[in-house]
Amino acid sequence: MQKRPLGRSGLETAPLVFGGNVFGWTVDRDRSFALLDSFVDAGFNAIDTADVYSRWVPDNKGGESETIIGEWLKARGRRDDVLILTKVGSPMGQHSDDRKDLTAGWIERAVEDSLRRLQTDVIDLYQSHWEDPDTPQEETLRAYDRLIQAGKVRAIGVSNHSAEATAEGLAVSEREGLPRYETLQPHYNLYSRSTFEGPLQDLAVDKGLGVITYYSLESGFLSGKYRTAEEAAGTTRGAGLADRFDERGMRILATLRGVAERNAATPAQVSLAWLLTRPGVTAPIVSATSLEQLADTLKAAQLTLSAEDVAELTEASEA
Numbered sequence: 001m002q003k004r005p006l007g008r009s010g011l012e013t014a015p016l017v018f019g020g021n022v023f024g025w026t027v028d029r030d031r032s033f034a035l036l037d038s039f040v041d042a043g044f045n046a047i048d049t050a051d052v053y054s055r056w057v058p059d060n061k062g063g064e065s066e067t068i069i070g071e072w073l074k075a076r077g078r079r080d081d082v083l084i085l086t087k088v089g090s091p092m093g094q095h096s097d098d099r100k101d102l103t104a105g106w107i108e109r110a111v112e113d114s115l116r117r118l119q120t121d122v123i124d125l126y127q128s129h130w131e132d133p134d135t136p137q138e139e140t141l142r143a144y145d146r147l148i149q150a151g152k153v154r155a156i157g158v159s160n161h162s163a164e165a166t167a168e169g170l171a172v173s174e175r176e177g178l179p180r181y182e183t184l185q186p187h188y189n190l191y192s193r194s195t196f197e198g199p200l201q202d203l204a205v206d207k208g209l210g211v212i213t214y215y216s217l218e219s220g221f222l223s224g225k226y227r228t229a230e231e232a233a234g235t236t237r238g239a240g241l242a243d244r245f246d247e248r249g250m251r252i253l254a255t256l257r258g259v260a261e262r263n264a265a266t267p268a269q270v271s272l273a274w275l276l277t278r279p280g281v282t283a284p285i286v287s288a289t290s291l292e293q294l295a296d297t298l299k300a301a302q303l304t305l306s307a308e309d310v311a312e313l314t315e316a317s318e319a
Contacts, residue, residue: 001043001301004282006210007182009155011083011124013046015276015301017212019287020049024064025057026289032068033075038291042298046083048185048212048285050129051114052090062092063117070119079120085212086114087129087159102132104143111147127157127185137169141178148179157183157210163199170207183210188281190271190317191218191244191252204280216284217271218244224256224267248319255316259309265299272300274313 003012018039023032036047049069055062066086073079088110089102114123126147128140147153158166158181166184173180184204188196192215204211217223221244225231229242256267263270275284288294305313 003045004210006083006125006155006212006282007157008180008208009125009182009210011155011182013083013210013212013283014044015283016044016272016298017046017048017085017283017285018044019214019285020047020065020069021053022065022287022289023049023053023068024060025054029068029071031289033072034291035288035294036069036072037076038294039298040078040081042295044298044301045081046085046283048085048214050087050090050127051110051117052087052092052129055090055093062090063113066114066117070117074119083124084118084120085125085127085157086118086123087127088114089129089132102128102135102140104139107140107143107147111152115152122152122154124154125157125183126153126155127159127183128161128181130160131162131165137165137172138176138178141169141172141176145178155179155182157181157185157212159185159214160187163203166200166209167203181209183212183282185212185214185285187215188213188275188278189216189218189284190222190256190274190313191249193317194319201278201280209280210282211280212282213275213284216275216286217268221249222252222256222267222271224253224260227253248317252313252317255313259305259313263303263305263309265303266296268297269300269303270305270309270313272297273303273305274310276300277305277310 001014003014005012049065052062053065054060088107144156156179169181186196221241229245256270260267260270272284275281286297288297
């Protein structure tokens with residue numbers, strides 16, 4: 001399977017990245033192992049998680065996803081076959097100064113916790129989960145530089161950062177001779193386009209950043225499995241999708257179904273294939289709770305849409 005570069009980091013990913021936020025939430029340990037086995041056996045190699053996953057689940061403390069991934073890595077002995085992407089900067093709840101924090105002190109504590117949970121000596125891509133306007137970017141970047149020099153991190157990126165904040169970080173790196181952010185992770189898909197298109201997309205293309213999109217199927221809305229807001233409301237991940245079923249949303253779903261039928265594909269596959277045509281996009285994050293769902297989703301990497309298909313989808317999703 002052809003790999004795609006993650007910025008200028010030297011790291012390369014297959015066209016789809018597994019989203020590990022389901023581990024320890026909607027998927028237990030055994031099912032997580034089976035999903036990871038299937039994903040890697042199919043030729044994919046990048047697994048995205050965060051230190052905070054899945055703290056939002058009752059009785060969870062955060063770190064559950066990293067722990068499961070680490071146990072899988074140890075059990076399978078496949079560390080060299082995968083890229084581990086994780087994040088820092090979300091509230092974890094165990095310290096009195098708990099906040100969205102990218103200070104050097106927090107990063108230096110958090111990376112050790114992540115390495116321990118992941119049972120690895122190095123994180124391939126360490127990402128700032130959120131902007132931290134209270135911490136100078138130079139402080140954050142110098143902390144990352146020390147981790148890279150120590151061999152604990154290979155490359156760095158940002159998630160949920162504006163074009164302005166990302167550009168500032170890149171400028172600091174260039175001015176101070178520090179490692180630069182090689183990737184960004186925005187919320188972006190056929191329904192939510194303004195979250196990336198515009199200045200952020202322009203910056204990514206201009207600076208050669210890798211772009212790993214999350215909510216690639218808008219929490220299942222673009223999978224086509226929900227035909228009404230009422231259907232979505234009865235599910236764990238679809239409960240917040242009611243407002244997507246407006247005139248524009250229904251137009252997108254109808255177009256997706258039409259393009260999917262012409263290509264003997266599913267709406268989810270078409271949605272992901274459309275993302276892979278977008279300027280700057282490296283690899284969408286995908287997730288699954290069953291082996292059947294995963295196998296179906298991964299077929300998107302082999303789906304090539306025609307120019308007419310892409311244009312029709314793009315037009316249907318215009319605001």
